[in-house]
Amino acid sequence: xxxxxxxxxxxxxxxxxxxxxxxxxxxxxxxxxxxxxxxxxxxxxxxxxxxxxxxxxxxxxxxxxxxxxxxxxxxxxxxxxxxxxxxxxxxxxxxxxxxxxxxxxxxxxxxxxxxxxxxxxxxxxxxxxxxxxxxxxxxxxxxxxxxxxxxxxxxxxxxxxxxxxxxxxxxxxxxxxxxxxxxxxxxxxxxxxxxxxxxxxxxxxxxxxxxxxxxxxxxxxxxxxxxxxxxxxxxxxxxxxxxxxxxxxxxxxxxxxxxxxxxxxxxxxxxxxxxxxxxxxxxxxxxxxxxxxxxxxxxxxxxxxxxxxxxxxxxxxxxxxxxxxxxxxxxxxxxxxxxxxxxxxxxxxxxxxxxxxxxxxxxxxxxxxxxxxxxxxxxxxxxxxxxxxxxxxxxxxxxxxxxxxxxxxxxxxxxxxxxxxxxxxxxxxxxxxxxxxxxxxxxxxxxxxxxxxxxxxxxxxxxxxxxxxxxxxxxxxxxxxxxxxxxxxxxxxxxxxxxxxxxxxxxxxxxxxxxxxxxxxxxxxxxxxxxxxxxxxxxxxxxxxxxxxxxxxxxxxxxxxxxxxxxxxxxxxxxxxxxxxxxxxxxxxxxxxxxxxxxxxxxxxxxxxxxxxxxxxxxxxxxxxxxxxxxxxxxxxxxxxxxxxxxxxxx
Ligand code: 6R9
Numbered sequence: 001x002x003x004x005x006x007x008x009x010x011x012x013x014x015x016x017x018x019x020x021x022x023x024x025x026x027x028x029x030x031x032x033x034x035x036x037x038x039x040x041x042x043x044x045x046x047x048x049x050x051x052x053x054x055x056x057x058x059x060x061x062x063x064x065x066x067x068x069x070x071x072x073x074x075x076x077x078x079x080x081x082x083x084x085x086x087x088x089x090x091x092x093x094x095x096x097x098x099x100x101x102x103x104x105x106x107x108x109x110x111x112x113x114x115x116x117x118x119x120x121x122x123x124x125x126x127x128x129x130x131x132x133x134x135x136x137x138x139x140x141x142x143x144x145x146x147x148x149x150x151x152x153x154x155x156x157x158x159x160x161x162x163x164x165x166x167x168x169x170x171x172x173x174x175x176x177x178x179x180x181x182x183x184x185x186x187x188x189x190x191x192x193x194x195x196x197x198x199x200x201x202x203x204x205x206x207x208x209x210x211x212x213x214x215x216x217x218x219x220x221x222x223x224x225x226x227x228x229x230x231x232x233x234x235x236x237x238x239x240x241x242x243x244x245x246x247x248x249x250x251x252x253x254x255x256x257x258x259x260x261x262x263x264x265x266x267x268x269x270x271x272x273x274x275x276x277x278x279x280x281x282x283x284x285x286x287x288x289x290x291x292x293x294x295x296x297x298x299x300x301x302x303x304x305x306x307x308x309x310x311x312x313x314x315x316x317x318x319x320x321x322x323x324x325x326x327x328x329x330x331x332x333x334x335x336x337x338x339x340x341x342x343x344x345x346x347x348x349x350x351x352x353x354x355x356x357x358x359x360x361x362x363x364x365x366x367x368x369x370x371x372x373x374x375x376x377x378x379x380x381x382x383x384x385x386x387x388x389x390x391x392x393x394x395x396x397x398x399x400x401x402x403x404x405x406x407x408x409x410x411x412x413x414x415x416x417x418x419x420x421x422x423x424x425x426x427x428x429x430x431x432x433x434x435x436x437x438x439x440x441x442x443x444x445x446x447x448x449x450x451x452x453x454x455x456x457x458x459x460x461x462x463x464x465x466x467x468x469x470x471x472x473x474x475x476x477x478x479x480x481x482x483x484x485x486x487x488x489x490x491x492x493x494x495x496x497x498x499x500x501x502x503x504x505x506x507x508x509x510x511x512x513x514x515x516x517x518x519x520x521x522x523x524x525x526x527x528x529x530x531x532x533x534x535x536x537x538x539x540x541x542x543x544x545x546x547x548x549x550x551x552x553x554x555x556x557x558x559x560x561x562x563x564x565x566x567x568x569x570x571x572x573x574x575x576x577x578x579x580x581x582x583x584x585x586x587x588x589x590x591x592x593x594x595x596x597x598x599x600x601x602x603x604x605x606x607x608x609x610x611x612x613x614x615x616x617x618x619x620x621x622x623x624x625x626x627x628x629x630x631x632x633x634x635x636x637x638x639x640x641x642x643x644x645x646x647x648x649x650x651x
Pocket of ligand 1: 311312387389390392414415417418419500501502516528
């Protein structure tokens with residue numbers, strides 16, 4: 001445990017920065033009188049009808065419900081654009097920085113006024129193509145302004161977007177299209193990342209050959225690289241052509257607060273990825289409030305969150321939160337190490353970025369390159385740093401603080417999940433002195449607690465499983481198409497509580513230290529993968545009989561993927577086959593799911609009832625064979641001995 005405590009540097013606070021006493025007062029009100037507190041917070045949103053019912057929640061199965069602002073009406077695109085036009089029409093809303101710093105169109109400033117026109121034109125075009133309230137639209141796009149425009153255009157007409165990360169394979173894309181029954185897909189000819197081209201349109205073509213995807217009537221294609229792509233008429237249309245000539249205004253759909261805003265697929269411990277569904281009023285109130293408070297947002301900030309819009313961080317803290325707050329939000333198409341490892345800092349200097357929010361995996365990768373690429377750039381504009389996605393090790397925190405932030409910028413370590421919609425635990429930069437490695441204290445309205453394996457609440461400093469005792473407006477409402485799965489996944493382990501799947505320690509000051517997932521979810525570079533997904537991909541290979549996948553420590557990625565594979569009888573275990581299987585998983589799911597290690601397993605350790613004992617495999621993968629723990633329930637202890645021997649031989 002790190003003992004260091006960093007209070008906000010002198011001179012950090014601005015006139016509206018939240019102080020410790022204000023945080024404490026507001027936090028108390030938020031948990032003691034949630035209705036009054038959230039009715040007050042809802043005033044930050046422009047409602048077409050202000051809600052009179054604020055909160056109606058039960059986490060118990062018999063009368064389960066989560067409803068916020070339920071009779072309120074609003075439109076999220078109006079809140080992110082129209083209401084800013086009078087005062088901030090000329091302010092830059094989206095600041096685009098391309099993959100290649102030397103490209104002729106390397107940056108673009110999209111003002112709120114221009115954004116309004118782009119969103120309205122696309123919204124009109126979508127309506128013209130028969131997309132309406134409640135219809136699903138899949139977005140498979142690079143990090144270009146059109147991605148944000150497409151999200152907002154859906155919100156304007158009440159269509160529900162499902163953004164699929166551009167790094168996912170055609171199969172993964174097909175599964176996500178089929179699950180929510182999308183009518184329309186928006187993609188680009190190609191994406192550019194780190195100088196490499198990703199064939200997005202070709203991937204969509206592949207995906208739409210898969211069963212279950214004939215719900216798709218139209219594919220809109222943005223020209224990004226200009227590469228020739230086959231267009232299949234009448235299904236495929238150029239984005240530019242369909243928006244050209246559309247009116248610059250578009251009547252926004254009146255949405256109920258509890259109408260769906262978007263679906264975002266995320267991995268869980270079992271089964272296929274879940275379509276996490278977020279609704280309208282609670283989500284936007286929560287995303288915008290957390291964005292303002294946690295990042296201490298000011299009028300002239302240039303705010304940069306490096307996440308891709310394919311992840312929840314890109315939804316809440318690249319697009320919705322910042323735009324609802326009339327901020328300038330930077331969208332970066334590229335990667336941290338292209339054309340060199342100083343790219344982040346070059347972009348910070350170029351655009352005078354004041355708030356910078358990234359993931360520990362990126363920080364660790366850059367730390368490994370030493371201080372020189374950072375020091376080459378001034379970084380003078382920076383005043384606040386943030387991290388998200390996984391626990392940050394104190395060494396990386398200190399490097400981020402001292403080298404990147406010149407010991408001048410507080411760091412907000414923000415803990416949250418796709419399911420939570422927005423940040424739940426984080427220091428407020430001035431109110432909470434930061435401890436490297438700890439996400440600090442709960443945000444307004446958030447009631448974290450720790451429980452032991454039996455669900456008993458633990459008091460004071462303790463180590464346990466992290467649960468949430470009450471709802472907050474940004475909470476997901478259901479798993480699309482499977483409400484029972486929502487209840488089973490999150491509210492059954494500890495009845496009456498939301499279970500996060502994370503382990504956590506609370507220290508003597510009430511700070512929370514997330515220790516990582518306690519379920520079968522692996523966090524690779526801040527991206528969630530279910531072990532079951534990788535296992536299914538492996539087992540789908542004709543030569544594989546069985547597979548078990550666990551996480552293992554990885555210096556840069558946080559966790560790597562370690563696969564144990566049993567081949568069909570008589571199948572020779574060759575290095576070629578090993579490489580083939582790694583490539584197979586890459587193709588089935590996407591590059592982020594490539595196993596880092598693949599060990600042949602003549603057998604897998606199982607209980608007598610046939611359950612794979614992952615706990616044991618995890619220890620083998622960690623190379624800690626002396627910590628296997630209780631092995632008395634193993635059906636065949638010989639299996640473990642041979643796996644340990646093999647592991648030792650390899651290293
Ligand atoms: C926002 C996001 C959620 C899981 C979560 C936890 C891990 C996220 C963290 C963190 C420690 C932080 N996680 N932020 N762990 N400190 N600041 O990442 O959502 O992709 O759904 O992942 O990520 O394990 O449960 P998502």
